Amino acid sequence: MxxxxxxxxxxxxTGVGRSLIRISDVTMRFExxxxxxxxxxQGVNLDIAxxxxxxxxxxxxxxxxxxxxxxxxxxxxxxxxxxxxxxEVDGPSDRVGMVFQSPVLxxxxxxxxxxxxxxxxxxxxxxxxxxxxxxYIRVTGLSGFEDKYPAELSGGMQQRVGITRALVHxxxxxxxxxxxAALDAMTRDHMQIELQGLWAESGKTIVFVTHSxxxxxxxxxxxxxxxxxxxxxxxEITVDLPRPRRLEMVNSEPFGRFVSAVRxxxxxxxxxx
Numbered sequence: 001m002x003x004x005x006x007x008x009x010x011x012x013x014t015g016v017g018r019s020l021i022r023i024s025d026v027t028m029r030f031e032x033x034x035x036x037x038x039x040x041x042q043g044v045n046l047d048i049a050x051x052x053x054x055x056x057x058x059x060x061x062x063x064x065x066x067x068x069x070x071x072x073x074x075x076x077x078x079x080x081x082x083x084x085x086x087x088e089v090d091g092p093s094d095r096v097g098m099v100f101q102s103p104v105l106x107x108x109x110x111x112x113x114x115x116x117x118x119x120x121x122x123x124x125x126x127x128x129x130x131x132x133x134x135x136y137i138r139v140t141g142l143s144g145f146e147d148k149y150p151a152e153l154s155g156g157m158q159q160r161v162g163i164t165r166a167l168v169h170x171x172x173x174x175x176x177x178x179x180x181a182a183l184d185a186m187t188r189d190h191m192q193i194e195l196q197g198l199w200a201e202s203g204k205t206i207v208f209v210t211h212s213x214x215x216x217x218x219x220x221x222x223x224x225x226x227x228x229x230x231x232x233x234x235x236e237i238t239v240d241l242p243r244p245r246r247l248e249m250v251n252s253e254p255f256g257r258f259v260s261a262v263r264x265x266x267x268x269x270x271x272x273x
Contacts, residue, residue, distance in 0.1 A: 103162030
């Protein structure tokens with residue numbers, strides 16, 4: 001049966017256990033235009049190990065994307081604190097790369113030019129960025145498309161460009177907010193395989209938001225389950241399935257047990273993803 005942790009720090013399945021991201025009693029409140037206060041997150045505590053692949057799952061509105069933006073320094077918490085490698089998160093950091101559901105590529109720039117955006121904004125030396133861009137273009141299967149424009153690419157290829165752009169400044173952490181949600185099923189499967197390989201090759205820490213429980217089980221070595229709003233961590237599930245994971249694994253009994261371990265929580269609460 002899956003091993004379920006409650007509030008326990010967990011080393012990733014890769015064998016690394018040093019805490020890279022520490023979220024301590026974080027609360028996030030917003031005020032609507034009507035002046036109503038909404039608590040998106042309350043009392044969130046979470047440690048994420050260096051090199052781990054962590055998936056955040058929970059019902060719509062539970063604060064998954066908000067938590068991701070707090071880690072990335074795009075939002076400031078109204079209570080509690082977040083630390084990256086021991087330093088307080090007080091704004092966007094070059095140590096963090098972000099990939100969103102839509103890659104938001106600049107249509108007038110080629111694949112290579114979009115990937116090099118961080119260098120053009122002087123966040124990284126151009127020569128180093130160019131070498132890294134070429135490396136990740138190869139790793140993500142974009143070789144030969146460097147001079148193509150976004151309109152000439154499929155949705156999956158556009159998302160690959162978004163991933164390479166997020167990696168070109170060599171961040172320690174890659175934050176991904178439902179990056180495959182808009183893709184068709186076959187492309188999504190292929191991108192999951194590619195991302196797994198990219199994570200293994202790069203050794204980076206990935207925090208991945210998804211509404212898909214099977215996607216979370218396939219990709220992550222830890223699944224963090226958030227309760228309905230106000231979001232809080234109610235379960236941390238260690239996914240100790242062997243790697244590399246292959247698509248045929250999704251039909252196996254061990255895989256199904258992990259899916260059920262997550263799904264039962266929402267069925268119990270009457271919530272849906």
